[in-house]
Amino acid sequence: RQQIFKTLFRKWIDSRPAAPSGVFTIPQLGVSYTYNNDTISAKVLRFFAVWDDRGALYGEKRPFVVHYYLADDSVEVLEVSEPNSGRDPFPVFLRRQPLPNKPLEVDALGPTKSTTTYTHKDFVVGQYVKVYNRDFYLYDADNFTKAWYIENEGMSAADFPEIDVE
Numbered sequence: 001r002q003q004i005f006k007t008l009f010r011k012w013i014d015s016r017p018a019a020p021s022g023v024f025t026i027p028q029l030g031v032s033y034t035y036n037n038d039t040i041s042a043k044v045l046r047f048f049a050v051w052d053d054r055g056a057l058y059g060e061k062r063p064f065v066v067h068y069y070l071a072d073d074s075v076e077v078l079e080v081s082e083p084n085s086g087r088d089p090f091p092v093f094l095r096r097q098p099l100p101n102k103p104l105e106v107d108a109l110g111p112t113k114s115t116t117t118y119t120h121k122d123f124v125v126g127q128y129v130k131v132y133n134r135d136f137y138l139y140d141a142d143n144f145t146k147a148w149y150i151e152n153e154g155m156s157a158a159d160f161p162e163i164d165v166e
Contacts, residue, residue, distance in 0.1 A: 043070045045145040047123055049077075049136040050165045061165070064093060064136060068123055075099040075118060077131055094131060101130070121153070125160050139163040 045068040053059035063080040077094035081087070098117040105113050118129065128135045141149075141160060149155040 043144075043148065044068065045070065045120060045123065045148060046142040047125070047138045047145065048140040048142075049129070049138050051134055051136050053134075066123070066129065066136065066138065067096075068118075068120055069096065070120065073098060073117060073119055075131075077136070099131065103133070126163060137165065139165045 047066040047068070049064045049066050050061055051064060052061045054061060063082070065078045065080060067076040067078070068074075069076070074096045075094065075098070076092075076096040078091050079093045081089040081091060100115045101118045101122060102116060104115055123129060123138060125138050125141055128137055130136075140163065146157070146160050149159070150157070
């Protein structure tokens with residue numbers, strides 16, 4: 001049953017239309033920005049992840065979708081709502097923002113070090129990404145993401161293995 005849902009979800013994700021083309025205008029500021037599918041601002045890398053929290057009391061394995069925005073190196077984490085899971089459909093786990101890749105060190109005077117954030121090179125299928133002290137295992141990516149990594153980062157199809165997370 002979960003496999004059917006996962007297959008239908010994957011088909012729905014891959015069949016979604018591309019970002020629209022057009023002009024974005026803020027008349028109060030006199031700003032106009034023309035965008036289309038070829039600009040980097042319309043490119044989003046989509047990864048399929050799982051958070052395995054079964055070590056905690058009442059923990060479970062929960063599926064997520066991780067979006068990495070190439071335009072500003074920000075990350076968004078969305079929870080995949082499973083039917084009859086007993087959970088309210090609350091899809092946004094982490095809103096779009098830069099995601100720090102190391103914990104912030106703080107003393108009495110404030111932060112002691114500057115923070116660094118994740119880049120597209122840190123997102124690798126088969127590896128973990130830490131989202132505020134939660135380990136998300138990236139087990140797959142959509143077709144655009146795979147093609148983008150192959151074209152821009154010199155990866156091959158072998159770098160995207162089929163991983164079963166059941």
